[in-house]
Amino acid sequence: xxxxxxxxxxxxxxxxxxxxxxxxxxxxxxxxxxxxxxxxxxxxxxxxxxxxxxxxxxxxxxxxxxxxxxxxxxxxxxxxxxxxxxxxxxxxxxxxxxxxxxxxxxxxxxxxxxxxxxxxxxxxxxxxxxxxxxxxxxxxxxxxxxxxxxxxxxxxxxxxxxxxxxxxxxxxxxxxxxxxxxxxxxxxxxxxxxxxxxxxxxxxxxxxxxxxxxxxxxxxxxxxxxxxxxxxxxxxxxxxxxxxxxxxxxxxxxxxxxxxxxxxxxxxxxxxxxxxxxxxxxxxxxxxxxxxxxxxxxxxxxxxxxxxxxxxxxxxxxxxxxxxxxxxxxxxxxxxxxxxxxxxxxxxxxxxxxxxxxxxxxxxxxxxxxxxxxxxxxxxxxxxxxxxxxxxxxxxxxxxxxxxx
Ligand code: AMP
Numbered sequence: 001x002x003x004x005x006x007x008x009x010x011x012x013x014x015x016x017x018x019x020x021x022x023x024x025x026x027x028x029x030x031x032x033x034x035x036x037x038x039x040x041x042x043x044x045x046x047x048x049x050x051x052x053x054x055x056x057x058x059x060x061x062x063x064x065x066x067x068x069x070x071x072x073x074x075x076x077x078x079x080x081x082x083x084x085x086x087x088x089x090x091x092x093x094x095x096x097x098x099x100x101x102x103x104x105x106x107x108x109x110x111x112x113x114x115x116x117x118x119x120x121x122x123x124x125x126x127x128x129x130x131x132x133x134x135x136x137x138x139x140x141x142x143x144x145x146x147x148x149x150x151x152x153x154x155x156x157x158x159x160x161x162x163x164x165x166x167x168x169x170x171x172x173x174x175x176x177x178x179x180x181x182x183x184x185x186x187x188x189x190x191x192x193x194x195x196x197x198x199x200x201x202x203x204x205x206x207x208x209x210x211x212x213x214x215x216x217x218x219x220x221x222x223x224x225x226x227x228x229x230x231x232x233x234x235x236x237x238x239x240x241x242x243x244x245x246x247x248x249x250x251x252x253x254x255x256x257x258x259x260x261x262x263x264x265x266x267x268x269x270x271x272x273x274x275x276x277x278x279x280x281x282x283x284x285x286x287x288x289x290x291x292x293x294x295x296x297x298x299x300x301x302x303x304x305x306x307x308x309x310x311x312x313x314x315x316x317x318x319x320x321x322x323x324x325x326x327x328x329x330x331x332x333x334x335x336x337x338x339x340x341x342x343x344x345x346x347x348x349x350x351x352x353x354x355x356x357x358x359x360x361x362x363x364x365x366x367x368x369x370x371x372x373x374x375x376x377x378x379x380x381x382x383x384x385x386x387x388x389x390x391x392x393x394x395x396x397x398x399x400x401x402x403x404x405x
Contacts, residue, residue, distance in 0.1 A: 150177025
């Protein structure tokens with residue numbers, strides 16, 4: 001994998017696709033700087049080499065048209081709001097181009113001196129960005145001698161700045177940034193591991209969202225732990241009484257096929273033996289413990305129960321490689337957090353015993369952060385949807401464009 005570590009950027013201008021899609025409050029202040037912070041090592045390496053940097057990113061999903069009427073660029077989506085923080089963390093001036101492909105933007109980027117930084121306005125103010133437009137991508141390419149992709153979070157999109165732009169650069173003039181390389185390397189530690197046992201923990205609401213991941217992991221994992229709302233479809237499929245728990249009736253056949261496939265591939269599927277059931281989808285509901293084969297009508301499983309926690313934890317503790325995606329219950333409500341917390345505990349303990357653990361994809365990352373476990377696992381992925389697609393076994397266009405595969 002070619003990373004920016006192999007390139008000396010002295011007197012070169014790097015065009016970096018970063019993921020600066022940070023949340024802003026009503027005062028346009030950044031409420032979580034994680035994504036900017038994650039891009040700093042790549043920026044700093046280039047500046048230290050004596051190169052200059054042109055940063056490009058999207059921010060939010062600006063509406064460009066409403067009922068065929070063209071709308072202007074809305075200020076709340078402007079990357080200008082990021083300038084004070086960027087200047088502070090880089091400890092230097094950062095120039096800004098208020099249109100990413102204007103004459104002025106090009107003249108500013110071309111006159112950058114070594115050590116200087118230019119931030120371009122939101123790429124998605126142009127519909128051509130998400131359309132993956134060739135001409136727009138060629139214009140963007142004029143901003144740099146070298147293209148660096150450090151935006152793993154958008155690597156699953158064939159947008160102009162994430163994929164198409166790479167075609168304008170020779171193989172020697174494009175590479176992955178540090179963040180992107182770390183995401184790929186850590187995901188591959190799971191997908192291409194020779195250490196065993198490999199355990200995947202999958203949770204969340206729906207089986208339908210996780211089918212492709214489960215199928216791909218059947219060729220990778222020794223154990224697949226299934227928790228959260230999606231587990232009840234498996235119990236229903238096997239004739240269990242699941243009361244009012246979440247179920248996807250049209251996926252019961254698929255659930256049975258997955259169990260069969262797992263058996264034939266010698267992969268152990270662990271389903272939760274019991275649940276904390278509630279008489280309403282509410283933190284004030286009455287609760288009790290029930291076996292998942294026998295949940296009464298009027299009750300729904302909203303977290304895994306103590307038997308499941310114990311069994312899952314002992315499987316996790318015996319694992320060398322752990323992938324975790326999706327919570328074990330409705331962890332947003334304090335009454336139903338215990339199962340997810342118990343799994344976080346087990347993953348943290350296994351990690352401190354030498355296992356490699358990766359937490360990736362949306363809500364499990366939120367859960368790990370909520371419980372303060374982000375320092376206790378080996379790697380927390382920043383790329384929600386992109387990481388999920390990578391684990392589904394897909395070739396991500398943003399990666400392929402750099403590797404030219
Ligand atoms: P996902 O985005 O597929 O990872 O799903 C995450 C969501 O699943 C979270 O909002 C959880 O509240 C929800 N969830 C987890 N377990 C359950 C459950 N037993 N019943 C209903 N929703 C659940």
